[in-house]
Amino acid sequence: MGQPMRHSDFEILAREDFSDVTYSLVIDHPLMARAAQPGQFVIVMSHPEGERIPLTIADFDRAKGTVTLVVQAVGKTTKEMQQTCRVGSRLYGLVGPMGMPSPLGHAKKVVCVGGGLGVAPVYPQARGFKEHGAYVIGVLGFRTKKLIFWEDKFRACCDELILCTDDGSAGMKGFVSDGIKHAIAGHPKIDEVVAIGPPVMMKACAEVTRPHGIKTVVSLNPIMVDGTGMCGGCRVKIGDEVKFACVDGPDFDGHKVDFDDLMMRLRRYAEEEKAAVARWSEQCRMRGDVAAPGMAAASSPATGSFDEDPDPFDEVPGG
Ligand SMILES: Cc1cc2nc3c(=O)[nH]c(=O)nc-3n(C[C@H](O)[C@H](O)[C@H](O)COP(=O)(O)OP(=O)(O)OC[C@H]3O[C@@H](n4cnc5c(N)ncnc54)[C@H](O)[C@@H]3O)c2cc1C
Ligand code: FES
Numbered sequence: 001m002g003q004p005m006r007h008s009d010f011e012i013l014a015r016e017d018f019s020d021v022t023y024s025l026v027i028d029h030p031l032m033a034r035a036a037q038p039g040q041f042v043i044v045m046s047h048p049e050g051e052r053i054p055l056t057i058a059d060f061d062r063a064k065g066t067v068t069l070v071v072q073a074v075g076k077t078t079k080e081m082q083q084t085c086r087v088g089s090r091l092y093g094l095v096g097p098m099g100m101p102s103p104l105g106h107a108k109k110v111v112c113v114g115g116g117l118g119v120a121p122v123y124p125q126a127r128g129f130k131e132h133g134a135y136v137i138g139v140l141g142f143r144t145k146k147l148i149f150w151e152d153k154f155r156a157c158c159d160e161l162i163l164c165t166d167d168g169s170a171g172m173k174g175f176v177s178d179g180i181k182h183a184i185a186g187h188p189k190i191d192e193v194v195a196i197g198p199p200v201m202m203k204a205c206a207e208v209t210r211p212h213g214i215k216t217v218v219s220l221n222p223i224m225v226d227g228t229g230m231c232g233g234c235r236v237k238i239g240d241e242v243k244f245a246c247v248d249g250p251d252f253d254g255h256k257v258d259f260d261d262l263m264m265r266l267r268r269y270a271e272e273e274k275a276a277v278a279r280w281s282e283q284c285r286m287r288g289d290v291a292a293p294g295m296a297a298a299s300s301p302a303t304g305s306f307d308e309d310p311d312p313f314d315e316v317p318g319g
Contacts, residue, residue: 009090013066018149021073022117024058025085029094030065032057038124039102039219039251043227044069045093046084051077054224054246056121057097059153067094070120070149076276083284098227099250102217104128107191111183112158113139113205115176115197119150121219122196127157135159137183137190141176141197145169177204190214195254199263206254216254220245222265237261 014026032042041056059068073082085091102125110129114122119140130136138158142148143166154161162179163171172179176197184190193216195205202218209216222245225233229247236245237258243249 009092010094011090012085012087015085015087018070019147021082022070022147022149023073023082023085024068024070024120024149025091026066026068027091027094028065029067032067032094032096033060033062033065036060036067036097036124037101038104038128040097040099041227041250042067042069042094042096043098043224044081044091044095046077046081047092050080050092052093052095052225052227053077054098054221054227056219058120058123060124070117072117075273076280080280095227099246100248102128102194102251104132104134107134107215109135109137109187109190109192111137111139111180111190111193113141113176113180113193113195113197115141115195115201116143116147118195118197118201118219119154122194123150123153123157125194126154130157130159134191137162137187139164139176139179139183140171141165141179141201142170143167175204176201177208180205180208184208184212184214192217193254194218194251199259199266202254202257203259206257206259210255217251218254218257219250220252220257220262221250222262223268235265 011028012025013028015023017023036057041054043052043054045052055069055071057067058070060066071078071081073079104125107129112122112126112129126136126138136158138154138161140151140154140161141164145165148170151163162182164174164176164179165171166175167173172182180193193205193209193214195202195216196219206216206218220236222234222236224246225231227246229244232244234245236243236249236252238252239256243252
């Protein structure tokens, strides 16, 4: 008799908590690390009954055979992962790399913009542009100083770094759109701006660059199901065309994206998402689990932060 087939799960080698709701996971996956390109994402199942959720490959190390995900706990699955994903535990499924890699070859001077959680997915692009010889200006935006993460990683790959906080507690006071204006004022010839963050932030960034005619790439985060172009769940409107973000993107021309349609579609399952958190929180309460940090209380979901904070990129409120 042969050996029973072993499911290939993926060990979490390191974890860092950046705030009450944001955490990074370094995962052992040499094949994924070898194949990953900036701009791509994975679909994760944390356990056999878990939901499949798309997460951007925020970093990869081909030599160590690791990929890094940065997750914001906004709903049932990401809050559950916040509780269960510990060093030494394993993710049940990790499919990818998915999506089109970001083209990095041609730009000589680029501005890489990340807002809140969007700081993580823009990192591989900033590093990739630098490796391709571009002059890289990083613009990072956070609500406040204590939410800042990966400043050191950006300093290592950016020629200039403009740090923005909404309350002025670090860097310049203002939104990332102000940071882009600052970069444009100092550099008459910018080839490209890459902006990743909440849809409202990416929309504001695209409006800043539009009058200057600067190519602006944004990374879209519609609801995804299969991630392979089969279900149509991730449909986005780009100019006159309909595209599937999972196979045609997630990067698109920010001047053509219909952001209002994207935001409307992201809110489509709000009731079901709220009910899923409520059910899960009740199960946690029955088991006597400790509430994940950032949850007001697992036992009182109606008053939890979820109600106010359903946006997966919501550590900056907007442009
Ligand atoms: C290409 C891509 C890359 C992403 N990268 C990251 C990342 O690096 N880090 C991160 O924290 N989040 C990322 N997201 C968003 C992440 O997938 C959602 O936050 C997650 O699916 C929410 O699941 P939940 O059960 O915790 O919350 P839910 O309560 O189910 O949803 C909370 C909100 O997340 C969005 N969402 C829900 N389900 C999905 C889904 N299947 N696909 C996409 N969005 C969904 C909806 O807007 C919803 O309002 C990415 C999304 C996409 C499409
Ligand atoms: S997620 Fe199904 S088509 Fe893109």
